[in-house]
Amino acid sequence: MSWKLLKYGFKRSHDEPRFFPEPKELKSHYDVVIIGGGGHGMACAYYLAKEHGITNVAVLEQGYIGGGNTGRNTTIVRSNYLTPEGVKFYDTSVKLFEDLSDEFDLNIFYSTRGHFTLAHTDSAMRTMRWRAEVNKHYGIDSEVVGRDEIGKAVPYMDLECAGHTPVMGALYHAPGSVARHDAVAWGYARGAYNRGVEIHQRTRVTDIRTRDGRVIGVDTDRGAISCGKVISMVAGSTPRITEMLNLPTPIEIFPLQACVSEPVKPFMDTIVVSGSLHVYVSQSSRGEMVMGASVDPSVLHSTRSSFDFVEGLADQMVDLFPFMSRLKVMRQWAGMSDMTPDFAPIMGKTPIEGFYLDAGWGTWGFKATPVSGKTMAWTAANDQTHELIEPFRYSRFADFDLVGEKGAASVGH
Amino acid sequence: MKLLDCPLIGRRPISEFDYVGEVRKPPVDCDTETWAGFVFNRQGAPSVLRERWYHRPTGYWFILDRDTLTDEVKAIVDHREVRYDIPA
Ligand SMILES: Cc1cc2nc3c(=O)[nH]c(=O)nc-3n(C[C@H](O)[C@H](O)[C@H](O)COP(=O)(O)OP(=O)(O)OC[C@H]3O[C@@H](n4cnc5c(N)ncnc54)[C@H](O)[C@@H]3O)c2cc1C
Numbered sequence: 333m334s335w336k337l338l339k340y341g342f343k344r345s346h347d348e349p350r351f352f353p354e355p356k357e358l359k360s361h362y363d364v365v366i367i368g369g370g371g372h373g374m375a376c377a378y379y380l381a382k383e384h385g386i387t388n389v390a391v392l393e394q395g396y397i398g399g400g401n402t403g404r405n406t407t408i409v410r411s412n413y414l415t416p417e418g419v420k421f422y423d424t425s426v427k428l429f430e431d432l433s434d435e436f437d438l439n440i441f442y443s444t445r446g447h448f449t450l451a452h453t454d455s456a457m458r459t460m461r462w463r464a465e466v467n468k469h470y471g472i473d474s475e476v477v478g479r480d481e482i483g484k485a486v487p488y489m490d491l492e493c494a495g496h497t498p499v500m501g502a503l504y505h506a507p508g509s510v511a512r513h514d515a516v517a518w519g520y521a522r523g524a525y526n527r528g529v530e531i532h533q534r535t536r537v538t539d540i541r542t543r544d545g546r547v548i549g550v551d552t553d554r555g556a557i558s559c560g561k562v563i564s565m566v567a568g569s570t571p572r573i574t575e576m577l578n579l580p581t582p583i584e585i586f587p588l589q590a591c592v593s594e595p596v597k598p599f600m601d602t603i604v605v606s607g608s609l610h611v612y613v614s615q616s617s618r619g620e621m622v623m624g625a626s627v628d629p630s631v632l633h634s635t636r637s638s639f640d641f642v643e644g645l646a647d648q649m650v651d652l653f654p655f656m657s658r659l660k661v662m663r664q665w666a667g668m669s670d671m672t673p674d675f676a677p678i679m680g681k682t683p684i685e686g687f688y689l690d691a692g693w694g695t696w697g698f699k700a701t702p703v704s705g706k707t708m709a710w711t712a713a714n715d716q717t718h719e720l721i722e723p724f725r726y727s728r729f730a731d732f733d734l735v736g737e738k739g740a741a742s743v744g745h
Numbered sequence: 746m747k748l749l750d751c752p753l754i755g756r757r758p759i760s761e762f763d764y765v766g767e768v769r770k771p772p773v774d775c776d777t778e779t780w781a782g783f784v785f786n787r788q789g790a791p792s793v794l795r796e797r798w799y800h801r802p803t804g805y806w807f808i809l810d811r812d813t814l815t816d817e818v819k820a821i822v823d824h825r826e827v828r829y830d831i832p833a
Contacts, residue, residue, distance in 0.1 A: 571789025580786040585813075630764035633791045633814045640747050640760060673785060729785040730778055 351522060352397070355532060358554055362390045362530075364712060365550055365559045367537045367573060368566040369393025370402040371513070371698065372690055374520035375705020376563060376712075377529045383706070384713035387528035390559075391521075392552060394536035398517035401567045402698065404635075404667035406590050406624050407513050408603055408614070409699040410447050412467050412474045412505040414459075417723035418676065418737050419470045421703060424720065426507055428702035436519030440511050441617065445603050447508020448482060452497040452608040460503040467505075477504045485602055493651045497608060508603050510614055510622075516701055540576045540687070547686035561712050563688045565704075568633075568668025570691040577684055581691070582729055583670045586627035587634060588695050589641040591664035593656070595619030609648040621659065623649060627669050627695060637664045669694045676735035679708065679724040680717030688712050689726060751800045752807050752821050765797035768808055768827050793819055795827070 340346070364380060366373045369391050380386040393399075409429055411422035433440050451457045460476050467474030478501050479491050491499045525531055532554075539551040540562060549558040564573045574581050596619050605612035610626045625645045628638070642661055650657045672678060672692040677700065682689050690708045693700065707718040717725055723735055747759040767788060772779050788794060791814035799806050808822040 572791070575790040580782060581789060582785040582787055583789045584787050585789060629759070629762075631766075631794065631796075631813050632816055634816065638747055640758075643746075644760070670789075730781045732781060 351518060352531060353525060358390070358532060358535070358552070358557055359530070361558045363388040363559065364561045364563065365557060366391045366563045366565060367550070368400070368564065369397045369521070369531060369533065370400045370565065370567060371398065371517045371520065371701035372565040372567070372704050374517050374524060375701050376565060376690070376708045377524035378520040379706045379709035380713065381524055381527035381529050384709060386713060389529045390557070391524070391529060391531045392535045392537055393531070393533045396533050397521055397531070398514050401667040401669070401693070402513055402517050404590070404665055405513055405698045406612070406614070406622050407510045407698055408447070408508065408612070409511060410505050410508040411472055412447070412463060412503060413737060414463050414466060415735055415737050416466065416470065417735060419467060419472060421720055422699060423470065423472055425700050425703035428706065429509070429511065432516065432519060432702065436523060438515055438519045438522070440515040440519060442509055442511045443617070444507060444509045445601055445614065446485065447505040447603040448486065448605065449503040450482070450499050450604065450606040450608070451501050451503070452493065452499055452606065456608060457500055460501065463503055473506045475504055477502050486600060486604055488599060488655055489604070489652055490654055494654070496651060510603065513698060520705065537573070540573070542577065542684060545685055547684060561686045561688065563690065563708060563712055565690045565708070567670050567691065567693050567697065570670045574689070577687065579682060579684065581678065582673050583678070583692055584631050585633050585668050586630070586671055587632050587666045588624070588627045588669040589637050589664060589666040590622065590624040591642060591645070591661050592616065592620040592622050593659040594662050596621070596659065604652070606652065609652065611645055611648045611652070613649065613653070620662065621656065627671065633668060635666045635668060637666045674734040675737040677724050678726055679704070679721040680711050680726065681715070682726050750818065751803065751805065753800065753803050753805045757800065761801055763799040763801060765799060768795045768797050770829050773832055795822060
């Protein structure tokens with residue numbers, strides 16, 4: 333034990349600065365109210381203050397910062413999507429992620445690992461080639477690799493998959509990364525707070541008030557607030573918010589589960605995803621195997637985890653990594669995924685003046701945290717949907733102009 | 746293990762079932778906007794949802810009213826109740 337720590341332990345008062353301030357009273361008016369204190373809400377508040385000088389902002393969070401999907405996700409960051417609009421959007425996010433630790437002066441443990449999407453069938457190989465070409469066209473490091481390369485990079489993997497569904501090749505994406513999810517939310521929150529934004533935890537929005545098709549305020553369980561603009565960034569709670577405004581959306585909520593094993597020695601520094609087996613895995617810096625699968629089979633507004641998930645996951649995972657049959661599962665949990673029919677988000681302006689939506693993040697929205705915050709802040713500041721998110725606009729469904737990301741997104745984190 | 750009551754043979758593991766989704770009645774004679782709304786939009790907020798399920802081993806289709814907040818099955822619904830006529 334260091335001398336400094338011992339001295340600190342004997343002190344009567346412990347005056348370490350709080351990361352976040354003590355909560356104070358709500359003001360009666362804010363220029364902008366952000367609903368949801370996940371990564372997206374915090375990033376948006378940060379960029380509103382930093383890039384647009386808008387600081388009379390309140391972030392209202394019903395629970396605690398990052399307690400929604402942000403703190404439940406498996407943190408895969410990548411940009412090897414299938415559609416040009418998806419690739420451009422997520423690439424901007426990856427580039428922002430790379431500099432966040434410096435920008436926050438807080439280690440977000442951004443760790444570039446390399447990301448393999450395994451293909452077990454001819455048709456999957458075809459999709460991988462297609463994705464690689466689209467990716468390369470936009471300058472993204474992405475290529476199709478063969479079995480030998482996979483075998484070398486991922487030791488202990490059974491390329492034969494016990495003979496059921498042998499691996500034929502993979503899409504390899506060198507920039508694929510993982511990061512510490514809480515730190516991302518906290519870093520943005522501290523940056524926003526230091527610039528004057530108010531963060532109110534344990535404050536739930538219960539209604540949104542409008543007059544003549546314009547937002548005029550929100551009701552909360554701590555009283556009413558008037559405001560000119562509301563940005564909804566609530567992921568799995570989105571339909572509950574849009575219902576307050578009678579705004580129909582295609583979003584359906586499905587639970588998404590994940591688990592970690594007991595820690596083992598570091599042996600795998602890459603991220604491995606198998607769309608055909610519906611599983612993915614990476615090894616955390618503590619040595620745990622972080623594992624996930626596709627969403628649960630039916631709609632449910634719940635964060636309960638189930639035995640069926642672990643059973644189904646283990647069944648597939650053990651085919652890929654036979655030695656994992658000896659590992660114990662330490663923790664499992666679930667989040668609520670806001671799924672859209674085209675596996676792309678819904679972002680930007682809505683038919684209600686002053687109400688902006690950032691939703692439809694499903695199983696893939698952590699990697700979009702920086703770029704969503706930035707483009708939504710721009711959108712609210714200028715009352716105009718940012719060019720990068722125009723393809724994801726609310727009206728695309730009425731226009732029959734969907735995005736078509738589904739092919740790249742099954743188990744698409 | 747999660748279980749669901751198959752109306753034909755009783756309680757079975759959830760993995761034997763396929764979820765089909767909400768039972769809805771299409772607007773037949775309508776403008777494009779209404780049609781787009783029907784095709785894409787969903788009842789996303791928690792509610793008692795009338796939904797179609799399929800039990801694979803028995804090949805049996807059935808309809809449930811289920812609370813999507815508590816996962817409680819409220820009723821098994823007769824197919825005839827959701828039947829509608831297609832205009833000639
Ligand atoms: C198991 C799992 C694994 C995942 N893996 C990945 C991955 O590997 N890579 C990836 O990119 N994405 C992944 N995702 C998706 C990703 O986690 C989410 O898309 C992303 O975190 C959404 O962030 P957010 O800030 O929009 O929402 P959230 O973090 O969910 O924040 C929304 C907040 O809004 C609050 N809220 C809701 N209603 C109200 C209200 N009425 N009033 C006040 N506050 C309210 C909630 O309490 C919550 O804190 C995964 C998700 C899960 C569940």
